Amino acid sequence: MINKLREEINVIDNEICRLFEKRMKLSLTIGKIKKGSGVPIVSPEREKEIVDRLRNNVHDWCKDYVEELYNRIFEISRECQKR
Numbered sequence: 001m002i003n004k005l006r007e008e009i010n011v012i013d014n015e016i017c018r019l020f021e022k023r024m025k026l027s028l029t030i031g032k033i034k035k036g037s038g039v040p041i042v043s044p045e046r047e048k049e050i051v052d053r054l055r056n057n058v059h060d061w062c063k064d065y066v067e068e069l070y071n072r073i074f075e076i077s078r079e080c081q082k083r
Contacts, residue, residue: 020073023073023077024076024077024080027077027080027081028080028081028083030081031080031081031082031083034081035081041078041081041082042078047070047071047074050070051066051067051070051071054066054067054070055067
């Protein structure tokens with residue numbers, strides 16, 4: 001039973017990594033556009049909008065975890081965009 005569940009987690013983790021890489025590539029592109037047009041890297045309104053939307057898409061027990069996850073993703077994205 002636990003091995004089956006771990007296999008499912010492995011599949012999900014692989015998909016998360018694939019999607020994360022795709023998101024980061026888009027972040028790099030956005031960072032280049034922002035640099036070229038003088039737009040600040042940090043966009044607190046946009047980040048709040050994303051977190052609020054995603055928190056509304058999960059069960060209550062998961063809301064804080066989603067916020068924590070995306071706050072970290074935003075940090076990584078900003079670092080990536082500064083390159």
